[in-house]
Amino acid sequence: MQLFDVAIVGGGPAGSSCAAFCAMAGLKALVLDREKFPREKVCGDCLNPSCWPVLERLTIADPVRDLPHSKLCSVAFIAIEGCQVSLDLPSGPNCEISVKRSLFDDLLLKRSRELGAIVHEQTTVTGLKRNNDWEFETASGQTFRAKILVGADGRNSTVAHLCNLLPRHARERVALQAHIPLPRDFGNRIVLQFLREGYSGQAPVNETQLNLCLVGTPPTISKLRRWAEHQFQLPADQAWRTITPLTRSSVPSVHENLFFIGDAARVVEPFTGEGIYYALRSGELAANAIVKIVRGDDHKSALNEFSRAYAQVYRGRLWINRLARAAVVRPQLGSFFVHAARLNPSMLRLLTTKIVSSNACHSERSAAKRNEVEESR
Ligand SMILES: Cc1cc2nc3c(=O)[nH]c(=O)nc-3n(C[C@H](O)[C@H](O)[C@H](O)COP(=O)(O)OP(=O)(O)OC[C@H]3O[C@@H](n4cnc5c(N)ncnc54)[C@H](O)[C@@H]3O)c2cc1C
16 A cells, blocks of 8 residues: 555545645645535635735645636625615735636636546545545545654545544534526625624626525524525526534644544635635644655654744734624624714724735734744744
8 A cells, every 4th residue: 555645535625725735745645525626615715915915925826717707896794674884895916806616616626637647536535544644535545654644634624523622513504505697786705794693605606697695593594595596586396505513613734644624624714715715724734744754854854844924824814803703703792883883984994904905914924923033933
C-alpha cells in the first residue's frame, strides 16, 4: 500500500488549499472527498476580499475572476419591519464577489490536482487506525496510509468524530439554500434581511441567478420557506439544500500528526461570510507546518508556529462573529441595530469595513512581521 506524506479528508476550500500548498512543496498528497465534483454546497457563495492573497499564492486569482460571478458593490441590512440601511463595499480587482461553490470548489480541487495531489472523488472515509502512520478505510472498502492526516471534512467532520473529538451540538439552527431566478433590478448587492423567524441572505451569483439562504430554527424554518416562496414567487416544490449545525464548539486544530482545518476545526457564523477565507488560509498554514514536519525540521517549533499563525487568523475577528450571532439569534436585536445604524451609520460601517476590507491581509502581514522579529531575537 502506497504511503502518502499527507492525506486530506475533504476537498472543499480548506482541503484543496492544504493539498495544493503541500503538493507545490513536493509532498505526496492525497485528497479524498465523498462527492463527485462539481458539486453545490449550502453557502452564501460570497468570497471575502481576504481570500485574494491566498488565491494569488495558488496562482488561481485570475481563473477565479474568469468564472461567472457578480461583483458586489454594496450590502443592504433590512430590519423586520422593512426599514433598511445600505453601505458601499470596497471596489477594484480585489473586491467582494459571489461565485457558485460548484465552480469555485471545482477550480480549487483541479488546481491541487494540477500541482500533483492525488484526488479520489466519491470516496467516503469511514474508519481510521493509528499505528506509526495513519491507516484509513473508505465506504467502498479501499484502504490508504499516510504519515499525517488532515480533517478538512466540514462542520460534521467524520475524522473528528472517529477520533472522539467532535463536540456535541444542539440542533439549534438550520440553514436552507437555493439558486433561484434573479429578480429584475436586484442590483449587485448583498441583502441581509432580519425576519421574525430568523434571517435571509441574498446575493446574485451571475446574470440570471440569485443565491438565497434562509436561517432559522427547526420549528420556524418552514415559515421562512413560505416567506421566501411568497417573496420570490417560488414554486411550492422548489428544491432546497440544507445544513446544520450553524454553531458548535471548536476542535483543537493540531494534534500528534493530525490537523483540523476550515469548518472541521471551527464553525463561524455565516452572516459575516468569512468561512471560505478561514478555510483557505488555515489550509495554507497547515500545509506550511506539514511540509516542515515531513522534511524533518523541528516538529515542536513547526507546530508552535502553526498554532500561533492559526490563532492570529481569528484574532480580533471572533467578537464580530459573536456579535453577528447575537443579532441573528434574536432578530429583534438585529433589527434594532439596523434602526440605530440609520441614525448613525458609523458603527455599522466600521463593522462592515472590518469584515470586508483586506483586514485579514493586514493581520497576515503583522503576523509575518511578528514572526520575523521573534526569529531575529
Ligand atoms: C448558510 C451558510 C451560508 C454561508 N455563506 C458563506 C459565504 O457567503 N461566504 C463564506 O466565505 N462562507 C460562507 N459560509 C461558510 C462556508 O460555507 C464554510 O465555512 C466553508 O464551506 C468551509 O470550507 P471547508 O473546506 O472547511 O468545508 P466544506 O466546504 O464543508 O468541505 C468539506 C468537504 O468534505 C467532504 N466530506 C465530508 N465528510 C467526508 C468523509 N467522511 N469522507 C470524505 N469526504 C468528506 C464534503 O463532501 C466536502 O466537500 C456559509 C455557511 C452557511 C451554512
